[in-house]
Amino acid sequence: MKNFIDIVDLKFSYNNEGNNAKNILNGINLNIKKGEFLAILGANGSGKSTLIKHLNAMLLPTKGNVFVNGINTKDEGKLYDIRSTVGLVLQNPDNQIVASIVEDEVAFGPENLGVAPKSIRERVDMALKLVDMYEYRKSTTYSLSGGQKQRIAIAGIIAMQPECILLDEPTSMLDPEGRKEVLDTIKSLNKNYGITIVLITHYMEEAANADRIAIINEGKIVRIDAPRIIFSEVAFLDKYQLSIPTVVELIHKLKLNGLPLNNMALDERECVNILKKYFNSLE
Amino acid sequence: MLNNITLGRFFPGNSFIHKLDPRVKILLMIVLLFTVFLSANYLSLFVNFFAIMLFVSLTKINLKTYLKSMKFILFIVLFTGMLNIFYAKGTAIFKLGVFVITDEGFNNSIFVSMRLIMLILVSSLLTFTTSPTSLTYAIERLIRPLAKFKIKTHELAMMMTIALRFIPTLLEETDKIIDAQKSRGANLETGNILNRIKSFVPVLVPLFVSSFRRAYDLALAMECRCYKGGEGRTCMKILRIGSNDIWAILIVFGLLVFVLIINSLFPAVRL
Structure with a gap:
């Protein structure tokens, strides 16, 4: 399989000037294959969220490079190509919804891309059917449950026809019911539609669904392996403050x-x- | 408590009025408001009220919802009504000590209250039946000519969309913060007005802080979805003026003409 995302020796610190500023990311090398389901685990402040914001050029590396489909994320002219290829879903479902009506919300991405109105409608219907929210297309976004809001946020990304979706703790503010809904949606997108998934989570049960798990500690990847192997090493998980x-x-x-x-x-x-x-x- | 506010909310539906083009609705609302203020005698006032109630029933939204939207303004209606009753000079029809009710005052207070009520009904008619997004889209279209004067019409419309979208979210959050502060012993409900305003500071500060965090998140999410301003942006919904819209225009302008005819046929009420 060809590498879809290549992260080469990525270092990042929020403070560019001071040379002794502490790096949040400290030399990360990671390849993500097309169609893969990768889970990223790590304690709070380990740099997980900072890492995935590099994958769609929301943040640019201080040192090193990130390539998406062979395009360097530092290439400003290709910025919107990268962002429509790699979508990001955030933690708080309330904060990332722009419009008051479900279908308008899903249409926001393709509208920004300048897609023709007729094919926006097709994309919106398709995306809403994929996340199983089609019958809610005319409802108001504030009346939905957390899990439904998060699925709408995912639909909003799908409508841009991305190859990869990044999810930054999408279930941490949801109840068990909503968590299951969102996880099922993610799994189905990965299995049935071949969309690459990068999931940051604190729930080990969710990470167990991934093809590979990457464990981050203090800005470095300490381990990448299949869940079956990683979860068999209980002492290792304890060392990095991860639950079992x-x-x-x-x-x-x-x-x-x-x-x-x-x-x-x-x-x-x-x-x-x-x-x-x-x-x-x-x- | 704050969830009861219906003013400015949208109730999805499938009625004749729901389906009208939002641009037409906005313009017709303005015409209707004109008609309300043009009605100079009781007959035209009644015709106006009747027509508006007809439109209200056409939306198929419960009348209670409309009444709820009026709850907050009822005080103003009563207050101005009362003031107008006593503060007008003219022929006295009722006298009790210093209170004198004049013919003009009586008419005036009825006209002012009725006009206020109809004002709220008409604007509710618009906001209840038009989704905030199509409302802002329509406004964006209507103010597009202003772009010639270097006014950023798209940005204005986007701000309105987001503001409307966050009203329910922020209301909910305010409720939560109020409860949180009450559970710590904050006293928000007693004391004089000044004290009550002061006691709202511990509610507003956390609300502001969390709003900034929300704004940061939203900006991030919008950037992730390739938002780059109004340039090169398309819209899923294309507005088209259909036969329904033409009927609506005919009805409202018919009402305007009818009211003007009544005004000229019957003498105006002395105000």
């Missing part, structure tokens, strides 16, 4: 207490299967 998914913790504690389980579970079904196997072996 409930099912992983359960299996881990059972093992510690002497149960001879050798597999590792990522979700409830796997966990049940492992336990079933164990009970069957007892008989």
